[in-house]
Amino acid sequence: MMSKGEIHAARASRPLRASLLLGLLLLAGLGLSSCQAPSEIDLPLTLEATLLPTATSVAPTQPPPPPKTLVICMRDEPESLYLYSEEVLYGPTGAEANAVLQAIYDGPIDLVGGAPRAVILQSIPSIDNGGARLEAVAVNASEVYLNPLTFMPDNLELGSPYLPSGCRDTGCIQSYPGGEVLMDRLVADFRLREGLVWSDGEPLTAADSVFSFQLDAHPETPTTKYLVDRTTSYTVVDERTVRWIGIPGFMDPEYGTNFWSPLPAHLLADIEPGELPKVEAAARVPVGWGPYVIDSWSEGSLLLSPNPRYFRSQEGLPAFDRLLFRFLAGDGRAALQQILTKECDLVDSSLFEGEGLAWLADALELESEGILHVTWGPDVALARLDFNLDPIDGVRLLSDVRTRRALTFCLDRQGLADRLTYGLGVVPENALGLKGVVGLPGLPAYDPQAGAEQLEAVGWLDQDGDPSTARTALGVPDVRGGTELALRLVTGSSALEVTLAAEVQRGLEACGASVQVVHADGASLTAPWPEGAIFGRSFDLALWLWPAYPQPLCEAFAGWEIPSSGNPFGINAGGYANPGYDEACRELRWSLPGQSSYAHALERLLNALAEDLPSVPLLQPPRCVAHRSDLCGVQMEALGASDLWNLESLDLAPACP
Structure with a gap:
């Protein structure tokens, strides 16, 4: 599960440094256009009458060009830059810290296309x-x-x-x-x-x-x-x-x-490990091997210059004389305006977190006008709808796979991607987020009529003929007759989760289910058994975000991971239990990619998920950055350490390749 944490209150103000720098750049341009050659100079005459020499012009001294500066705008100012500090590892400004660290450390390993x-x-x-x-x-x-x-x-x-x-x-x-x-x-x-x-x-x-x-x-x-x-x-x-x-x-x-x-x-070797987070040489001005070194850090901004010892400097990298990080502590839409006013060259995804995807319409409109560019890629987070097959209250409304399949027909997953992400989102192929796996049975396509018919076939009947009321059970396995198909959906409180939950509720209710949506904060949502809103196993449906790793986390649906008093930290909250799946998951963990046993185990567990439907993968939302149109080299990687994983390669050009 992915807990993003609360975003801290705004701390940084707009730095004077960026405003001065912008002014200097503009003034330098004006100064160069208004320079004029000096007037002719008369040379002194000797006492003898001689022919006057031809007057000469003195070449003007051109002022040096202003530093070529890249201004990157982010949300919050990092609390630390020490790799092993709690602030970098788990804190709300960890994403910003990792972005800055891309300038100080290059790599040591990049993940590109999911491969190291x-x-x-x-x-x-x-x-x-x-x-x-x-x-x-x-x-x-x-x-x-x-x-x-x-x-x-x-x-x-x-x-x-x-x-x-x-x-x-x-x-x-x-x-x-x-x-x-x-x-x-x-x-x-x-x-x-x-x-x-x-x-x-x-x-x-x-x-x-x-x-x-x-x-x-x-x-x-x-x-x-x-x-x-x-x-x-x-x-x-x-x-x-x-x-x-x-x-x-x-x-x-x-x-x-x-x-x-x-x-x-x-x-750092002579410093106690527990003291390193407090040491300036580790937390404020770390020494690195990357493209830049820190020059100064003042409230609201961090200024860096090229590292002359960077191992790729002979390639002309980095391309900028200065790198300025600005911490705006504002909203994404306001940050977009600062690209227009040239106060930001690139706005990273930290400024858009917590806002859902409403800002994306503004950004795409500006892109269509050629004012800026939006670079995007699939986020590492995958939005998943898990069915609870074995809730602790014993009312197993969703234990029959036919019910789960019928409800899946009622979910317009492609429509979600098109409407909510303007076509930039990805509809996942499976609940583990793996891509390009051929030969697997597909998930039910959106067909609410088929969903309603299958619910009838299972025994979920519309006995009062009123589509606004919930269907009731008649002959449904494990469900007492007359029980309503009333589902409790638990999810987080982020803008994306709120929007997705409303869409899921609308789709399921159109097929005759009643859906109560409960929003929980991140801490209570993922708290362990028995208190957790999800891991306490008292829900019917759980809508949450999971990482889509290149190597599948098959334990998420393993029977030995069901949370209980004997296993309070189990992660299979939906209670899915299939011995064949468990065996395949174990064999996957006992093998290595490239081995036949690995491929066979992967095929078995993905087939089990497709047939049993313990979970429906809804959406892999886009992760986006906005930047000036002539900033080249920006590339999003879902598993990259940061939006700026290839910071050293960025440059300005009239037309990007």
Whole structure:
């Protein structure tokens, strides 16, 4: 689930620096157009009568051009720039902080089209290119491994389930008999590019990445420790190479990205990890290897200049002499006007969060007039409508798949994308957000008449002939006769969720269901069992946003993830339980992309979701930035660290390629 958090109150005022800079640029242009050559100069005469020399003109001295400046406008001023601070990791200004960090750190790995791309590494290690390998390793009692049933790090004890080397399915899982057994583990080597240096001139080495890992692993660092706990070792091989070794049994499909972003050990190693969030060298003026360095940070703005030691400087990058971040603390529509007045060159998506998509109509109209440009791509968030198959109150209105399929006919998913996102949204193919999977049965297309007919066939009857009242049950499995098809829909309170919930309510009520919409704030919406509005399992329908990862989070519908008193942090809130799906999900987790077992498991679980319909994927909304029409290189990536993931490549041109 995706909790965006409350947006903090406005703190930043419009900076004087940007206004002065704009004025200087305008004045410089006027000054150049009004320059005139100086008048002729008479040379002094000698006492002798001589011929006067021809008068000459002195070439005017042209003033230097103004600095080429890129002005990026965002919502709130970052509270910290330290990678492992709570403010960057979980705070309401984390998106803005990550945008600024794209200027200071380039990469180290970018996600482009869902695939990792090396930035400061020579390549992304893989089994195919020899940078990674799967190896059999001897494991003894009490050693740490990944339990294949719980998917948690565990100590190997007598009777513990484990996957022997080469095992990828439930048929070969074994119980530990004692002694030494062979399991598989992943090893990946990450090699840095040659000649990398920090912006202060010190060499950037593999030891800086290991230092970052050690900080992440420290108990005073507020990170999740998910990957740390699944790591046997992360060590320096040589000055430019670091090696990651996973715990036995951990088949991480994203092993090629298990590289810790370097931090400058020469500056920070003597500081206690718990103190680093308070240290200016870590939180306010971090040293990096990226295209820019921080010049000054005043309230409301952050000014940077090119890093002369940037490893791509020989390519003419970055293209700007100055980079100015402005923090407007205002609304997106007002920010659009500042593109028109040249106070902003680019307005990032942080200024549009919380406003839904109403601002998009204004932006697209301005784009049609050639005033600005809107660059967009699918957001990482996927709006999903989950059916509760087993609510705690025992009234299982939606336990019959025929009812769920009938209601799905009543949802105009393509219409939602067209109306709410002006055609920019994506209608997901499946509840896990995977794209381009061929050969799967499709979800029911919008057909409210078919939906109403199927509800009748199941036993949900319109007994009073009044379409404005709810249908009632007659012979519906698991439902007492006369029970109304009255559904409680729980969702968040963001503008997008409010709009989507109203559309879902309208569609379902047109088919004869009664829908009560309940809006909850982010904290109560995703609180764990039993208090949570969703994880407490007291809803009929849950409309919420989930991340669409390139590697599917199949556990979202796994039976072992149903929230309960024995499993309060389970994430399968709808109570979907299908042993075949669970087996496929386990086998997917025991395999790696590219292996036949992985492809087979993926096909099985996606077929199960299509047939059983525990959830309907509604919409993947667009994530947009607005910018001046001649700003080239802006590219949105759903899984990118920021809207500005390729900041170093931005430039101005009369016509963008």
